[in-house]
Amino acid sequence: MTDTLDITRSALLGGLPHGFLGRAGGVSTGEVAGLQMGFGAEDAPEHVADNRRRAVAAILPGAALVMPYQVHSPDAVVVDVPWSHEDRPRADAVVTDRPGLLLGVVTADCAPVLLADHEAGVVAAAHAGWRGAQGGVIEATLEAMEQQGAQAGRIVAAIGPCIAQASYEVDAPFRAHFTPDDECHFAAGREGHWQFDLEGYVAARLRTCGVAAVDPLALDTYTLEDRYYSFRRATHRCEANYGRQASLIGLA
Structure with a gap:
């Protein structure tokens, strides 16, 4: 990896400080080589800490990085002051109106969503796997933003690197979690299987909530192996571990 x-x-x-980070430019080695940002990847803690410092310096120098303990939940928390790594809450979205905080989530196929109401000065970062998205993490994030003065009709959202529909084969038990209204997010695959459009599903939930605009970046974590970590790709290759990339947003 380069610097x-x-x-x-x-x-x-x-112009908001933000970015969807790939794996290039970090110090981690081995199967998770690069800018590996997750403490759950069995990576050396000092490597993760160094990678996080590099990411902060690139997005919002001097900011306090605030990332939750992600559990595929529908929960969003408002951040007023930074917390310690040990005290981070179990949640999958973080929201703030405070300058100097850099909000972040890590992903490895799930959809990272960065949101902002420019006029109100409120930003958020959300981790939306299929379970969290279906459970309401998007709606909870928007509600928390509105509690800080944002309005859904002014909020814009970008969906970062995640597994693409062509790479996301699912079976009948998976599809059974969804309603007939979600049929448009499934394409026919081999017998008894479908291709699920996670990015489209997250975008649809954002639009249903009335956000002003959505920017799906259409970056497939599974196929872009030189740029992104992927849980599913690592699983298919029987690799022992997989890395996590970060998506960050803050207020200067």
């Missing part, structure tokens, strides 16, 4: 970070930004989020 240059791979950062994708969304035009909808404009």
